Amino acid sequence: MHSVLSMMSKMEQETIHETSLQLLEEVGVVIGSENVRKMLEAKGAKVIGENVRFPKAMTEEMLGLIVHTFPIGAYTEAYRKQVPSITHPFSTTAGYVPYIYDEDAGKNRYATKEDLRQLCVLADASPEMDCFWPLMMPGEYTGELQEFKATEIALRNIGKHVQCSSASGDLARYQIEMAQTVAGGSEAFRKNPVLSLLSAPTTPLAIEHGIADAIVESARAGVPIIPMSLPQMTTTSPATFAADTLLVNSENLACYMIAKCAAEDARVFYASDAGAPNLFDGGIDYENCEYVLLSAGDCDMARFYDMPSAMGCSVEYKDFSTKAGFERNIFRCAMKLMTRVDVACWIGTRESCLSSSLVDVVMDLEVLRYAKAYFRHFPVNDYTLALDIIKEKGPRGHFLDHDHTFANFKENIFTDKSENSFLFANGFENYRQTAKEKLDQILSTHKGPEFDSALVSELDKIAAKAEATLKEQ
Structure with missing residues (x-):
């Protein structure tokens, strides 16, 4: 017995699947990488310029190669996990955002590499944080070097599984080389992949040059791939749930096809962050009901293929000045994670994923601690x-x-009452200051993973090569 939020019947899932096969065969996707197009053509795809169409039989054959379960590794052995999860949805920070909320100044500023390092310390110390995505961009860098530096800072400062985005083949190679070094070599990495890479298609139905190349590099190295599809109803998707789900499914299958044509043993998540915009201003709205329902449908499709899933599950609005306000977030968190996604990307964001805060991370983790009561499994025997x-x-x-x-x-019977949370030790009105005090205590006492000098030297060499190659891109 366990709770699950589901949207689609088996017949509806079959309809999405069959229509996706039709869409990939008749419309196809734009793939910006010539090398990837040639690889796909050699495997049976039909290529017309940048457009690639996958015959139904080809897609069905490749779907027989799904890796249904795989590890998401970590430097620290105690943090190594397997997906799909058989316990609770694994939670991670979201990313990447450019700003961080400065608690002392009371306003946003550009995030720095030191902010990211501190976030790594907090994440490593927090038992509710299952894996880690660099939440904020280190503002000292730009372009692909910024993504590499986020990966480097994370791998050096946290013993948990690291997820990062990767937008080119060159970038992916350096990210993978650093992760393999942390894991103890390329073969050790395959057994314990300490890094997974997010390479997202452009909705609708496009996979840019660098994204396609990054998927290939990840597939061949045994890196778990997160091809997160992000259609927004009315703008990058027709204004229906079925069409949005169809685009998510088709884009996931297209990225999956690239990965499997590159390496038959490729490990691929089913991933999305689909939603509906605020129709008053056109902005992304993580608080509307459509966001939850679309995620539930996408998780249904992940289970249809028996693939591990990764979804955006943002819960941003936080007013804990009353017990009801705190419990509102517990219930919203529980509802979003009740989709039974395997990796939920949501912790720490503010302002529709434009800003972040380490204090918000502390508060989100406390919300999660209570929300986990809704994810328990109860055996029937x-x-x-x-x-x-x-x-x-x-x-x-x-x-x-x-x-x-x-x-x-x-x-x-869950007996930990929400009003007993540490956040309210100094009264409901002081919850944010109390969270900051806990943050300061963690940052002053917790020590992350310790690398020997030889490993540090190897990581320094890889970083120097990456900086020389990527800094002008």
């Missing part, structure tokens, strides 16, 4: 059914004094 005990007590009996009750109530 002879012991838990307790038929013998019900027979023993009979009609009008009670179970308060039974050994079975004492043995099971703590696991089955």
Whole structure:
């Protein structure tokens, strides 16, 4: 027994699947990389200029190669995990945002590499943080070097699984080389992939040159790939749930085809961050109901293919000045993660993913601690059914004094009341300051992973090569 938020029947999932095959065969996708187009053509795709169309039989054959489960590794052994999750949705920070909210100044400023390093320390110290995505961009850098530096800072400062974006083949090669070095070599990395890379298509139905190349590099190295599709209803998708889900599915399958043509053992997530804009200003709206429902449908499709999933699950609005305000966020978090996504990308963002805050990370993690009560699994077997005990007590009996009750109530009844959260130790009105005090305590005491001098030297060499190659791009 466990909770799950679902949107589609099996017949509806079949319809999305079959229509996706038709779309990929008749319309296809634009792929900007000539090398990738040639690779796909050699495997049976039809190429007309930049347009690539996948025959139905080709796609169906490749779908027989799905890697249904794979590790998401970590430098620290205790943090290594497997997807799909059999316990709870794994939560990670979202990314990338350009700004960070300065608590002392009371306003946003550009994020720095030191902000990102501190976030790594916080994430490494926090048991609710399952894996890590560099939330903010290190503003000292630009272009592809910025993405590389985010990867480097994360790998050097956190022992958990790291997820980063990758927008070119060159960038991916340096990110992968650094991750392989942390893992102990290319073969050790395949067993313990400490890094996964997000390479997102451009909705609708385009995969840019660098993105396609990055997918190929990741596939061949055994890097878990996150091809996050981001259609927005009315703008980059028709204004229906079915069409938005169709585009997510088709773009995921197209990226999957690239990965599988590059390496049959490629590890690929089913990934999306689909939504509907605020129709008053056109901006992304992470608080509307469509965001949750689209994620639920996309998770249904991930389960249809038996693929691990990764989704955006933002819960940004935070007013914890009352118990009701805090519990609102617990319920919204629980609802969004009740889609049973395997990796949920959401922690720490503000202002529709334009800003971030380490204090918000602390608060989100506390929300998650309570929300996890909704994700528990309850077995159904002879012991838990307790038929013998019900027979023993009979009609009008009670179970308060039974050994079975004492043995099971703590696991089955969640007793941690929300008003007892550490956030309210100094009163509801001071929750943000209390969260900042906890942040300061963690930053002053926690030590991340310690690398020996030889490993540090190797990482320095890779960083120097990347800086020389990527700095002008």
